[in-house]
């Protein structure tokens with residue numbers, strides 16, 4: 218049973234649920250390392266998935282390593298090397314907490330786009346509070362600045378991007394973060410709306426939110442209403458800054474959706490359809506594949522090829538469910554163009570435009 222669905226456009230490898238931080242927004246850190254480590258896909262199993270995906274989707278596709286904290290996997294560079302050798306373009310997310318000894322390796326690796334989570338710039342305690350561990354801020358800033366210096370010294374092109382969630386305590390950090398990115402010539406920044414922390418669950422024992430008849434938790438609704446008035450002003454300012462050339466990766470469409478959302482979260486359910494069912498392909502640490510991270514797996518790559526799973530009856534049913542879903546995680550970046558894996562591409566596109574203007578004498 219197929220309905221001419223296109224091929225996936227956003228591929229994520231959640232290579233581990235393990236994490237050393239304790240973010241207040243996320244539940245993945247509840248994963249106990251010793252419970253899961255032997256269940257995770259092996260290096261060879263990941264390589265096989267990559268090859269199958271490449272044979273199906275062709276060369277030049279982006280994918281993103283995420284998790285959990287992907288750099289906790291000892292074989293992360295081997296996986297990146299392999300992906301590159303068969304024609305993939307590699308991005309990765311990181312909390313930058315334990316990568317200090319890996320800076321050189323990251324710069325020399327084929328990872329083209331590194332997306333570093335940072336939730337505040339002026340107030341380190343806000344970042345540390347959100348990440349649940351003191352000293353996180355210092356390490357993230359060190360990672361951003363040192364990687365940037367190293368890449369310049371070595372003439373490498375690694376895209377260094379910042380990923381920020383917006384929540385009540387960091388609303389006043391949003392504009393300073395953009396200014397920091399521009400002042401320090403960081404490639405760009407992408408904002409993500411705070412979502413239910415159960416959406417960000419470890420796949421070993423948690424199922425995520427119940428999408429059927431979902432009710433937004435009272436605490437989350439209060440958080441949104443506490444920040445809504447100021448966020449509408451901040452989003453207007455972000456739109457102006459983007460128009461003025463600041464490197465904000467969220468599309469105008471997504472910024473507009475944020476305004477609708479902050480005006481009344483329920484309106485967004487009518488305005489925006491969630492498209493993850495026809496674009497997203499996320500493989501969890503144990504090989505289970507999901508189109509939507511809150512819904513059931515549509516298959517496991519140890520049992521079927523990625524293409525068989527994409528075209529399976531389970532996937533078709535899941536796609537139908539995504540179309541009637543009433544959850545607010547449709548506001549997350551995975552449902553909008555300009556996603557993390559595309560960071561570098563859009564940056565290069567803008568650079569090309571700039572260069573063309575200069576060449577035409579019209580900078």
Ligand SMILES: C[S@@+](CC[C@H](N)C(=O)[O-])C[C@H]1O[C@@H](n2cnc3c(N)ncnc32)[C@H](O)[C@@H]1O
Nearest residue numbers: 242243284285286310311312334380411412414
């Ligand atoms: C789940 S983490 C995995 C990668 C890595 N551990 C990190 O934190 O960058 C991916 C992204 O999700 C964000 N995130 C965590 N909890 C969230 C929530 N409740 N709503 C929206 N984004 C969230 C994180 O800040 C991070 O940028």
Ligand code: SF4
Nearest residue numbers: 236238240243285312
């Ligand atoms: S958001 Fe990232 S760093 Fe924070 S607990 Fe979740 S996986 Fe770990």
Ligand code: SF4
Nearest residue numbers: 491509539542546547
């Ligand atoms: S809104 Fe989209 S991502 Fe969120 S649960 Fe529904 S289908 Fe999944």
